[in-house]
Amino acid sequence: MSEGPRDDRRATAAESGPHRPGPLGRIAGWCFRNRGRTVLLWLLAAVVAFGLSAGLGGKYSADYTAPGSDSKQAQQLLARDFPGLGGEAVSLVLQSDAGLTDGATREKVRGLIARMSEVPHVGGVDDPFGPRGKVSPDGRTALGQIHLDVANAPDMPKADTQRLLDLARAADGGLRVHLGGMAVQQAEQGAIGSEGIGIAAAAVILVVTFGSVVAAGLPMLTALGGLAVSSALLPVLAAIMPVPDWSTSLAAMLGIGVGIDYALLLVTRFREWRAEGLEPEAAAVAALDTAGRAVVVAGMTVVVSMLGLFAMGLSFMRGAAVAAILSVFVVIAASATLFPALLGYLGRHIERLRLPLPRRRASSAGPAVGSGWLRWSRLVERHRVLGAVTGVVVLLALAAPFLGVRFGFPDAGNDPADRSNRMAYDAVAAGFGPGSNGPLVLVAELAPGAPADAATSLTAALRAAPGVTAVSPPVPGTDGRSLLLTVVPDSGPQSGATKDLVRDLRDRVIPAAAAPGVQVHVGGATASAIDSTDNISRRIPLLVGGVVTVSMLLLLVAFRSVAVALKAAVMNLLSVGAAYGVVALVLEGGTAGQLIGIDNPTPLPAFVPVLTFAVLFGLSMDYEVFLVSRMREAWLRSNDNAESIVSGLAGTARVITAAAAIMVAVFAAFVPAPDLPIKVIGVGMGSAILIDATLVRLLLVPAVMHLLGRGNWWLPGWLDRRLPQLHVEGHSESYQPQAAPAELRSPAVVG
Structure with missing residues (x-):
């Protein structure tokens, strides 16, 4: 030693x-x-x-995507070729027990969309009854998207999100409107x-x-x-x-x-x-x-x-x-x-x-005789x-x-039941299936000279893949360099089956079905979380x-x-x-x-x-x-x-x-x-x-x-x-006014 x-x-x-x-x-x-x-x-x-x-x-911001990942590349292509779709979005969920198909209800929805479009940072609203919207088979639930001009939810001012929530809560006549998404979650948290x-x-x-x-x-x-x-x-x-x-x-x-x-x-x-x-x-x-x-x-x-x-x-x-x-x-x-x-x-x-508490004499020489900590x-x-x-x-x-811990990102399904974000999540799951709360966004990047029907075989393969409920028709980008497809799993965003599906699509389905010169990336919130x-x-x-x-x-x-x-x-x-x-x-x-x-x-x-x-x-x-x-x-x-x-x-x-x-x-x-x-x-x-x-x-x-x-x-x-030599303990002996009494050095009292 x-x-x-x-x-x-x-x-x-x-x-x-x-x-x-x-x-x-x-x-x-x-x-x-x-x-x-x-x-x-x-x-x-x-x-x-x-x-x-x-x-x-400056403003607080965060990018939770994995650098260089497949989902990150999909996000970048969305921002490049699909303006308004690569940023943050808010789910617009409509519900009515009497159904949403009558003309009066649709007129109310059009007015609501017009008012929401005027809220700052709203880049556009997908009409739930339009080509980018969805209506449940029973006609009682409809789903659209409110596209924001911010890249991430923290960049959306809470006051503007609150304006959207106020407009949703003002709906009447049997029409229930719920908003969901990260921006809504942050605004409701307080x-x-x-x-x-x-x-x-x-x-x-x-x-x-x-x-x-x-x-x-x-x-x-x-x-x-x-x-x-x-x-x-x-x-x-x-x-x-x-x-x-x-x-x-x-x-x-x-x-x-x-x-x-x-x-x-x-x-x-x-x-x-x-x-x-x-x-x-x-x-x-x-x-x-x-x-x-x-x-x-x-x-x-x-x-x-x-x-x-x-x-x-x-x-x-x-x-x-x-x-x-x-x-x-x-x-x-x-x-x-x-x-x-x-x-x-x-x-x-x-x-x-x-x-009025018992006094305790402090001493650098050590704890007092009989103190509780000395006995311990x-x-x-x-x-x-x-x-x-x-x-x-x-x-x-x-x-x-x-x-036994389960890793993943909590979603709206983990929010309190009385929040709009949770109600939107539950309504979508009930009307369209659990996978609709975490659709996968596929972006197919086309090489120069690729045929117009390059995604035909891919779409068919995706629809036939196990675990897939629905696949949207391909939507071309602004300059025709890419195509957008939405894949709806039959399991929820946090399910292990959804994670397996993402891996299966990337490793087996897409490589086998994609035409030459077509690069397909799997993105969306669920894939990004994975x-x-x-x-x-x-x-x-x-x-x-x-x-x-x-x-x-x-x-x-x-x-x-x-x-x-x-x-x-x-x-x-x-x-x-x-x-x-x-x-x-x-x-x-x-x-x-x-x-x-x-x-x-x-x-x-x-x-x-x-x-x-x-x-x-x-x-x-x-x-x-x-x-x-x-x-x-x-x-x-x-x-x-x-x-x-x-x-x-x-x-x-x-x-x-x-x-x-x-x-x-x-x-x-x-x-x-x-x-x-x-x-x-x-x-x-x-x-x-x-x-x-x-x-x-x-x-x-x-x-x-x-x-x-x-x-x-x-x-x-x-x-x-x-x-x-750091001498982290210092030189306490140099500050002692006098040597410690002999009794303080006995086994009973440490010094």
């Missing part, structure tokens, strides 16, 4: 005189002394950010102030944790300062690159949760140093020079994890990743500068406005084997439901491998331990797997699903577990850094593995528990969100943090580290000499 040379370096540092604070400590000292300037700079940054947003901000709910819950937890309104207010002010700047910069980012609209919720989740957590850790260390007798400025410098290093490393693990999303090769993933990274960077900057500036104003009054630490030490086995078994049991899911699934190993490898290297450099890096990777994978299991359970639509508004079995969008993996792996590393940095700090002081584990766990369990409770509250506030991906991300992240901060960090990690013994801190000598 290489701990011997490190002990020598420690002794040399102790004998060399007063410790010079690191960069974070020096920044903290400057901000503390120049608190007014620092706060004004942050206010100026917020004003500039809002000004840039107002002047340069919004919930999840950020406000999360902040309020976090404030309550902080006040209970610290027992002081002033101490609780510091993390809140730091996080809100960072959130104000980062949220204002997101529209500017959207003007530079495609950013999905839901990335604002993701960035808010991270900004609020991570910002409060980081400041919570810093407040805890500041109070400990104040309890040791340091003046406010010295305590602020010491807090940033010790816990501040852990905050930076923790933040960088989140950034590294989000950078892994670039491996997916999807523009909307890159946009979401950059939005999250921007939020985390601003939070780190606020923790390093705004927080010590606020301490300059409130540091001497940190214990003011206390609640000793219990885990005594039952290390049972703790390790129990932790692994419970995590695997929680992950088990994920084995291609996107397959594309993401193929790239998941790149994401997992890249994020895990880089995170392990970062931890290896931070803690100079092979075991710590390997253990963190394995346990984070276990906790992420358990969170996936919880998500799969609620998506089944049973009792667990109904608690959060999921009434029927719902597929899981493939990008959701990818996104949550990147976020959760980074956040799980946060708690690993908080916990192990204190263990390593104790190890470097005592060279006693068992006592360093007990000390680190007992000294950080309270702050980790409070930080996790805040993060869970922030993520849980997004569960009521009407947008299913945000709802599922909230469930996954909230459950993951709860599992990680309790079962993993408070039981499994210390149990395994007790089993590994001194091997926890092993690093090959050749590697020790080559790795840079």
